[in-house]
Amino acid sequence: MQNFSDDTHVQNEDDLALQTYFKTGISPDDVSAVFPLRRGQPVLQAFTALFHGGFNGVLLRLLVLRELTADVDSPSLSRADINTKLGYLEPEALETVLARLRSTGLLNWDASQSVYRIAPTARNVLSAIESLLQVEENNDQAEMSYMLTQVAGAQAVGGVSVEQLHHLLGRLIELTEEFSDAIASGSEFQLRAAQQKWHTACDWVEKGSQIIHAITHDERADAATHKAAQAIGRAQSALLNMQGMFSRALNQIERQRVHLGQSGLSTTDIKTWLLQKDDLAALADEALAQPVTPLFITPSEMIDVAESELLSHRVSAIAGALPVGENAISVANDDSDALHELDHWLNLLHKTDAKEKPVALQDILLPANFAIASYRASMLPLLGDANESALQGATGTLARLPLIFNSKDKMQKLHDPHIAAMSIANLSFVERSETASESTSTLAPNRETP
Structure with a gap:
């Protein structure tokens, strides 16, 4: 009964000490976050018993407890076994650690058999610590x-x-x-x-x-x-x-990287080399034969120099002769394959009968290889483009066709040697006053063919 009263007295003192950290009128029991911490008091006290004090004391307690729990052949240890296992420690230091582990309940003393037993809480605490050490390792x-x-x-x-x-x-x-x-x-x-x-x-x-x-x-x-x-x-x-x-981000840095002439070295290489040096100031030792002597000039001298430079440039510009004229470089007519392909595709579109029924996209783009089909698909947004239809040429003709491009945000698989999948879309007839959709199509190449 005396022990119970003592424990109750200690508990009341702890409650009063905890209350001092809270504002007046607020009890720790009113805060929901305090309850799980109080419920886990035995585990938290086990951590306190191990980690209270300096680092060397913590290390010694963990060392002793780990050595004792490492012996799994027997659930109990006699004092002779402990002395043999931890013979490299001073007897006084070992006795101090054992007394602390016993007083905090991490190590139980069985007086009837004169042996020590490891408490389950101690094994749980060590298991958590071992997991953290393994992560660090x-x-x-x-x-x-x-x-x-x-x-x-x-x-x-x-x-x-x-x-x-x-x-x-x-x-x-x-x-x-x-x-x-x-x-x-x-x-x-x-x-x-x-x-x-x-x-x-x-x-x-x-x-x-x-x-x-x-x-x-x-x-x-x-x-x-x-x-x-x-x-x-x-x-x-x-x-x-x-x-x-x-x-x-890395591609942007790669485009902005500065290379030093034809040496192949870049600013990144130099920065990496400088970061490897412990003393950057030592690189300047004996690098200069003479100290730098600063030169000072007055503002009046600076104005005189600037004025003379400006006048000399004006005189040379007036006195200089005009450059000799050269013939403009003749540019041959653009007979690229793309324009030929566009003309051929326009002939196919003119023959397309979309008045009765919309024509599927694959019937417009195929048969063709992936490059030609992609080129044709890139031209589809020009259908009904008001700005483009006002121009001359093949693209203007394409923009004035009475067709509208309709696309869905879905893909369909195709049995084609070059195109594996294509957007679900079609071309339908529309009056010229209407505006075509701004949608674009998506093609997926067939990786199975070379």
Whole structure:
């Protein structure tokens, strides 16, 4: 009865101490987020027992506990076994650690058999720590493996929580923002590092897609769990769609890269070489034979020099003779294959009878190889174009045809040696006063033919 009263007194003191951190009139029991933390007090106290104090003390306690739990042949350990296993430690230090583990309930002393037994809480805490150490050892740049492992394990035993899903969702959103900042920076080095980290994150996303799919189709999960899993799916899609953004940013940097003459060296190569140097100032040692001597001039001298330069340029421009005229380079008539193909296609369109029934797109573009069919498809938006119809030439004739192009956002497969699929579309008859659609068609080449 005395022990129970002491525990109650300590509990009341803890409640009063916690109350001091909250505003007046607000009790810790009124905050819903406090309850799960209080419920997990035994586990949190186990972590406190291990990690309270300096790093060396924490390391020693973890070392002793890991060594004791490593012996799985026997569920109990005598003091002689412990002394033998940890013989490399000072007896006083070992006794201090054992006393702390006993007082915090991580290590139980069985007086009837004079042996020590590892508490289940200690094994759970060590298991969590081992998972974190394993993640650090594997160098997971995306830092997603631990959270995904926890979600996968909880899903396997049917106990995944909304908080675990929120942690994973938060990490996905953080990675997306981090990659967006790297793309917006315009720095090639940041882009390369972010792209490598993105590849690591995508590997974990592919592994976690099946887990998220299982959660969304689990009838036992509540609405909050389903909502969190769907949000993770959307975040994963946003993360995977960043590949195009990385490619465009790197291509833009590649176009802007400056090369030094014919040496083959670029500014990126020089920056990479400079980043490898520990002391950039040392590169200038003995590089200059004499110190730089600055020269100063007054504004009046600057005006005199500028005026003389301006007048000399004007005199040379007036005195100079006009250049000798040259004959303009004659340009041959453009008899390209494209124009011949357009004339041939116009003859086919003139013969098309679309008044009774719309003509399918494949009947207009085919038979032809992929290049010719693509060229014909690119001309279809000109049908009914008011600006183009006012011009002369083959394209103007095409624009004035009484045809309209109708397209759907769907594809259909074709039995053609060159075209594997094509948009579902047709050409129909229309009065010249109407305007044709601005839609475009899509072709997919047949990869099976050379």
